[in-house]
Amino acid sequence: MKHAMPAPEPHSLRPMQGRDPHERGRVATPLELLCDLTFVVAFSFAGNGLAHAIDNGHIGAGLAAFTLAMFAVLLAWMNFAWFSSAFDTDDWGARLATMVQMLGVLILAVGLVPMFASVEQGGVLDQRTMVLGYVVMRIALLTQWLRVAGHNPRYRREALIYAAAIFVLQLAWCALLLFRLDMRQFALAAVAIGSVEMIFPIVAERRQGTPWHPHHIAERYGLLAIIALGEVIAATAVALSAEANAHGWDRQAVMVGFAGVGLALGMWWIYFILPSAAILHARGIRKALGWNWVHFIIFPAIAAVGAGLHVAASSLGAGHGAEHAASPFVALAAVAIPLALYLFAIYALYAWMVERFDPYHVGLLVLTVVFLLLPFAMLRMGASMPTCLLALVVVPLVSIIGYERHGHRHIDESLARLHASDDHAD
Secondary structure, rough: OOOOOOOOOOOOOOOHHHHHHHHOOOOOHHHHHHHHHHHHHHHHHHHHHHHHHOOOOOOOHHHHHHHHHHHHHHHHHHHHHHHHHHHHOOOHHHHHHHHHHHHHHHHHHHHHHHHHHOOOHHHOOHHHHHHHHHHHHHHHHHHHHHHHHOOHHHHHHHHHHHHHHHHHHHHHHHHHHHOOEEEEEHHHHHHHHHOOOEEEEEOOOOOOOOOOOOOOHHHHHHHHHHHHHHHHHHHHHHHHHHHHHOOOOOOOHHHHHHHHHHHHHHHHHOEEEEEHHHHHHHHHHHHHHHHHHHHHHHHHHHHHHHHHHHHHHHHHHOOOOEEEOOOHHHHHHHHHHHHHHHHHHHHHHHHHHHHOOHHHHHHHHHHHHHHHHHHHHHHHHOOOOHHEEEOHHHHHHHHHHHHHOOOHHHHHHHHHHHHHHHHHHH
């Protein structure tokens, strides 16, 4: 006997009572995934801006602009992700607010182009369009928090703290438009305002916290990591095209393809080794805030690897239509340095989450450093850029093999110890 499909529910306006933080089978919604597509655009604009700056010799300025861009984009995304995890109602009000959020992300992404250009020129920072996009996004989120405050007495205190903080901090960001600031001056102001942005959730979540879902939020971060890795794949295609156009579909082109896809697969593999959902479920907000902060390193590092592969593509195409190109050494460093930052951030995150430093990781980290330096030695001895890029694939492979052989048992022991300490505390 066939069962009738349940009829779709209407999306009429509903009170924001909060989701069940222990709801079984909670996964990312299609609306959340649709919204995340706009962040693909923002990652792409930021990565392209960094690659362009490196190609033109403005490495320091490009890194500063990239850091600012990724912080703004990620802060907006994280605000949206945590709010949706706790209070998503999927009514027409939430859908409309998400649409406004998406528009704000696109405006911010478009604003990254003049911002990068102004940083490279060394004059007054052009932040106008960026701030406009940020204001649009925060208006949507502010409206959502005010809905919670009006509908839900239980979480009214938390909602009002978030709403007030967002409003005041948004005024602070807008106030920067009144001054003609260069990148250094803006960076100092951004560090001050950004520090408050990252700290005020501690105040809001201190008493009872919002009903965010550990497994849902871990999945949301994992999906964004995959989105960021999409930039690595896209940059691999660009590098592969540059090598094929320069020298044809030869052995070197195959190396470039394997290098890019291998790096993406390796970084993906390593990210999902850490059982974030299980630890967040066991330890809650005590671990969640630090876990969230480390992702301000992890996500930009992934996007920067993609930018580095764009730089490598320009280097491979030098003399074959590439207008500007970095040296092979700079191009290789543009991939290797963010890769190293990503790996060390993952190891630091593991130590924070399981509350111990695993001595087994010392050997893995030493091997990681050795294989990070090896491609530079190969380049100095005359190896080609595709060969050196392929050698970088071994770097994440060290951690993967370490996990598959012994590390998985260490994680199981760490989880068992955390659960035992929680049972003892109860």
